[in-house]
Amino acid sequence: MLSSGDFSPFECAASIVGADRAGEFITADPTAEELSLLETCFDDSVPQTEQAAPPTTVRHGAPPTTSAPAPTIGPINPGPPVDPANPPRIAVNNFIDLAPHISITKLRSVYGHNYTFGDDEHDPTGQSCRSMKHYFDAYSLNQRWSGNFGSYDTKGTVKFYAPADGTIRDLVPSSSSAGPEYQFTIQSSEYPRLAFKFHHVDLLENLQNGGTVVAGQHLGHIARFNGQAEIATYVVLGPGTGEYISFFDVMSDEVFAEYQARGISSRSQMSITKEARDASPIPCDLSDGQGGKFIATGMAEEAFAIWQSGVDNWVFLTD
Numbered sequence: 415m416l417s418s419g420d421f422s423p424f425e426c427a428a429s430i431v432g433a434d435r436a437g438e439f440i441t442a443d444p445t446a447e448e449l450s451l452l453e454t455c456f457d458d459s460v461p462q463t464e465q466a467a468p469p470t471t472v473r474h475g476a477p478p479t480t481s482a483p484a485p486t487i488g489p490i491n492p493g494p495p496v497d498p499a500n501p502p503r504i505a506v507n508n509f510i511d512l513a514p515h516i517s518i519t520k521l522r523s524v525y526g527h528n529y530t531f532g533d534d535e536h537d538p539t540g541q542s543c544r545s546m547k548h549y550f551d552a553y554s555l556n557q558r559w560s561g562n563f564g565s566y567d568t569k570g571t572v573k574f575y576a577p578a579d580g581t582i583r584d585l586v587p588s589s590s591s592a593g594p595e596y597q598f599t600i601q602s603s604e605y606p607r608l609a610f611k612f613h614h615v616d617l618l619e620n621l622q623n624g625g626t627v628v629a630g631q632h633l634g635h636i637a638r639f640n641g642q643a644e645i646a647t648y649v650v651l652g653p654g655t656g657e658y659i660s661f662f663d664v665m666s667d668e669v670f671a672e673y674q675a676r677g678i679s680s681r682s683q684m685s686i687t688k689e690a691r692d693a694s695p696i697p698c699d700l701s702d703g704q705g706g707k708f709i710a711t712g713m714a715e716e717a718f719a720i721w722q723s724g725v726d727n728w729v730f731l732t733d
Contacts (some may be wrong), residue, residue, distance in 0.1 A: 424642035493606040498649045498657040504602055505577035507630040509610065510643045512672055514552040514572060516731050521546060521660040521685040523727035528698040528706030529646065533658050535688060543706055544691050546658035547611070547646035548668040548684070555723045568636045572643060574615055576627040577665070579603040585623035590614075595637035600627060608664065614638055660685045661694035677732035684729060 477549040496502065519525045526640040528543040530536035537543060542608075552568050569592060580600040587596055602608040603626070616637040628632070636643060647664055648656045662670065662684040670681065678684065710718035721727075 415531040416542065422562065438610045472573055492650075493604070496605050498651075501649065501659055501664050502605055503664055504604055504608060505610075505661065505669055506630075507575050507577050508665075508669050508672060509575055509577045509612075509645050509661065510550055511572045512550075514677065515550045515553045515643070516554065518684065518731070519545065519547075519549040519728055519729045520683075521548065521658070522688065522691040523549075523686065523722075524696040525549060525709045525722050525727045527704060527708070528700065531657070532654060533648075534655075535658075538685045540698075540700040540706065541697050542692060542695035543700075543708060544696070545688075546648075546699045547644055548661055550643040550645075550717050551728075552642075553640060556643065558596050558723075563640045564603050567639060568643075570616065570635045572636045573664045574635065574643070576600055576610060576629055576631045576633060577610055577661075577669075578608075580610075582621060582625050582627060583609070584624055587615075590638055592638045592641070596634075598623070599649070607650045609648055610661070611648070613646075614641060614645045665715050673731075676728065678688075686727075 426679065436638060522544040524544060524546050524550060525586045528540070529545045529547050530543070533546060535544065535546070552566070552572070553563055556703075557563050578600070578601045583599040583601050585596060585598040587594060589595065595614050597611070597613045597615070598617070600610045600612070602610075612633070614637045615634045617634040621627070621633060645661045645704070647661045648658045650656045660681070662673070697709045697711060699709060700706045708718075708722070713721070
């Protein structure tokens with residue numbers, strides 16, 4: 415069965431077997447023939463330079479019987495309703511070490527790759543794309559472009575934490591040139607419709623799919639050399655559907671104070687509105703095998719890359 419906690423597989427499956435049949439997978443497993451067709455739909459758009467780790471390398475629980483993540487049919491107990499426009503501020507701990515970071519992408523930025531699957535903002539034509547998650551970077555644009563990161567490496571140094579009490583869901587292994595890594599979801603205990611998606615994490619050995627965590631618990635470290643941190647936050651609306659929201663909209667005042675101390679003036683500063691993004695559409699290549707990289711329009715590639723890394727898409731922190 416497809417996971418409603420991870421929207422990418424549903425959209426991929428719909429493109430292969432049709433939306434109606436993909437919707438049936440919420441309550442019924444695909445046939446063996448369908449599973450073979452859908453195998454590539456469970457990679458969370460891992461870039462082509464990465465390969466999924468073989469089952470023998472999975473350190474957290476028994477190897478899966480298929481390539482699909484552990485099924486999560488929405489919240490087991492849906493709990494109280496959550497209004498995406500006014501979500502409860504349940505993130506009582508920051509999800510990352512903030513100190514080394516100097517910039518953060520805004521919700522609906524066009525940095526990285528398209529990240530909208532399962533949300534009604536997803537454009538299946540690829541003509542209006544956006545990233546519904548936040549990237550955190552500890553390095554400047556010049557360092558990224560030159561490859562000169564100095565002696566500081568975020569890999570194995572920067573810690574991830576549970577922002578709220580919850581349960582680990584949809585734990586999926588993969589690997590990169592830096593070694594094994596994991597993506598997973600933390601489903602809130604208090605509001606099971608609210609969840610946090612983590613990517614590229616060197617996960618601690620004792621954490622397993624279905625295990626519980628408490629706010630502030632150390633989860634692991636950045637897995638890639640000079641890697642960025644990422645966080646996606648969403649509200650489950652129904653089987654296979656949800657709405658992405660900003661992590662800044664669910665953090666407590668105490669956590670937000672950490673960002674105010676670094677020059678962030680308001681929570682709204684961390685998001686581009688849907689209306690503004692729709693008014694300035696940026697296309698992406700949904701068939702590139704890399705999650706849908708954004709396509710330069712109206713400017714040269716280098717100028718587009720500079721714009722992607724500028725103030726229209728990023729907020730820069732003070733010391």
